[in-house]
Amino acid sequence: MSFGYQILGFGSGGSALGPAYNIDYLIVAGGGGGGGYGGYSGGTDRGGGGGAGGMREASSFEIFTNGEYVVTVGAGGSSANGVDSSITGDGIDDQTSTGGGLGGGQGGPTYSAGTGGAGGGGAGKRNAGEYNPTTQVATPGNTPSTSPSQGAPGGAGGVGAPCDGSGGGGGAGSSGGTGGTGSAGGCGSGGAGTATSMPSGTQYGGGGGGSGWQGCPGAGGGAGGGGSGGTFGGPRCGGTGSANSGSGAGGGTVCTSTSGGSGHVVLKMLTSNYSSTTTGSPTVTTDGSYTILTYASNGTYTG
DSSP, rough: OOOOOOOBOGGGGGGGGGOOOEEEEEEOOOOOOOOTTTOSSOOOOOOOOOOOEEEEEEEEEEEEEEEEEEEOOOOOSSSSOOOEEEEEETTOOOEEEEOOOOOOOOOSOOBOOSSSSSOOOOOBBSTTTSSSSSGGSOSSSSOOOOOOOOOOOOOOOOOTTTTTOOOOOBBBBHHHHHHOOTTTBBBOOOOOEEEEEEEEEEEOOOOOOOOBSTOOOOOOOOOOOOOOBBTTTTSSSSSOTTTTTTTOOOSSBOOOOOOOOOOOEEEEEEEEOOOOOOEEEEEEEEEEEEEEEESSSSEEEEE
């Protein structure tokens, strides 16, 4: 005689997980800081643009009635990569978008651009032998790798007068643009972010623009909220990334690092499945037969 056993999952408050249902989600991580240095009074000479935070979307993702799901919204980086955003919880694999890469710095302190959801732009330099050559190189996006891609590479920094142009940060998402390459004649623009379906056509996660030297204007940030790069003739500091866009900050020249934009998380489900049990004060809207939760800060949803 054989015996069968049933293993039950447990959700919020120890309740057994109930039936599964599908949601769509959008996860945008925090954008990378622009090249610059918060601990140095003069700042970095020529900073690359920060990369956008990674952006991931999914449809028909399965969660469970009574399951508790923790939503983490990443902050933008300042003198650092952006912070990851994620959805974790009962009966699911963790879903994470990676923070955007810091823009590279040349002079003052010297450091390489960061990898991340989208890569930071490389620093510009006056000649090939100046400082550390690794600060100039382009950095990959989509790190760690996801499919579809969560972000694009940053652009390499250029060499030579008059601009010593730095590279732009990469844009977010599967259609994110690669950051522009800096050169002696100009700075690299930030890569454009990807348009999303939540809400339809909205563009998030532009990369930050690279900075220039001695009167060469900094490059524009990528569409989706990327900050513009600074220039020695002023303003020297790069623009900050737009709040909750996951965009990268612009690089600075003789200026401290500016901050990338914070991320956000969106959950969309049939209103008939919506439990109304949340924390963190998400914005709740409806679209036909669907309810949409938009988290600008950390919170939870109970299925």
